[in-house]
Amino acid sequence: MRWDALFADLESQFEALQDTDLYGEVADRIRTEVGKITVLDRLRGAVNTVVRVELNDAEPIRGMLSRVGKDCLLLETERYEEWLIPVTALVAVHRLGPWAEPAGPVEGKLGLAHLLRGIARDRSPVTLFCSGGGPVTGTIDRVGADFLELAEHPLDAPRRRSEVYNVRLVPTQSLRALRRR
Numbered sequence: 611m612r613w614d615a616l617f618a619d620l621e622s623q624f625e626a627l628q629d630t631d632l633y634g635e636v637a638d639r640i641r642t643e644v645g646k647i648t649v650l651d652r653l654r655g656a657v658n659t660v661v662r663v664e665l666n667d668a669e670p671i672r673g674m675l676s677r678v679g680k681d682c683l684l685l686e687t688e689r690y691e692e693w694l695i696p697v698t699a700l701v702a703v704h705r706l707g708p709w710a711e712p713a714g715p716v717e718g719k720l721g722l723a724h725l726l727r728g729i730a731r732d733r734s735p736v737t738l739f740c741s742g743g744g745p746v747t748g749t750i751d752r753v754g755a756d757f758l759e760l761a762e763h764p765l766d767a768p769r770r771r772s773e774v775y776n777v778r779l780v781p782t783q784s785l786r787a788l789r790r791r
Contacts, residue, residue, distance in 0.1 A: 649697060654678045655709035661685070663693075664701040668739040668786045671695075680721035692790045694729070696722050699786040722782060726753040729790065735765050739787040740780055748774070757781050765791075 653675065662672045663685065671693050673685035685693040729736060730750040738746045738760060748762040749769040758780050763773040 649700070650678055650680070650683075652706065653683055653703065656703075656706045659705065659707055661706060662704040663695060664703075665695065665699050665739070665786050666701055667741045667743075668699075671787070679725060680719060682722040682725060684725075690791065694722070694725055694788040694790070696782070696785055696787075698783065722785075723753055723755070726750060726758055726782075726788075729788070730758070733769060734790050735763075735769070736760075737765065737789040738780060738785065739789070740784045741786055742784070746778060748778075751777065756783065758785075 656675050657678060659675055660673065661675050662670055663683075664670045671685055671687065673687035673691075673693060675683060676686050676692075677684040681698075682694060682696045685695065687693065730753055733749055735747065735749055738748075740746070746760060746762060747765040748760045751759045751761050753759075760778045760780060761769055761774045762776040762778055763769055767773040
């Protein structure tokens with residue numbers, strides 16, 4: 611009987627040790643996988659979630675995260691505004707769900723420049739928020755590799771020569787957010 615109790619005790623200790631080793635190995639693997647997740651992967655897991663975004667040089671924005679591209683994200687607010695935000699402008703994002711997702715075949719390729727060119731093609735009036743300055747309104751005329759040119763005019767006026775009072779070159783690295791109604 612004493613031998614049976616001793617063997618039972620040794621077997622339970624051995625099983626506990628194996629469980630501890632397995633737990634440690636699983637925890638290490640999880641830490642390694644989490645270490646590969648990017649900010650944009652983490653944000654993709656929150657698509658269709660209402661989030662609050664804090665930005666450099668701009669007020670926080672609350673809205674539904676509708677898309678995440680290669681280097682930017684798109685928020686839709688309750689006031690029917692769309693906000694295009696470069697990931698470099700993010701200070702913090704609140705109210706994310708628990709999941710992260712890898713980029714899809716198209717989403718991972720569409721970057722800020724592609725989306726800015728689409729807005730320029732649509733001729734939509736926009737409000738730009740840039741580092742070190744206040745909001746600027748107008749229409750994007752052209753988008754280069756690392757800049758955009760904004761024809762400044764009142765937001766409620768169409769882009770006409772008579773309404774344009776300045777053409778501003780904005781390096782995309784200084785862009786903090788773009789609002790489109």
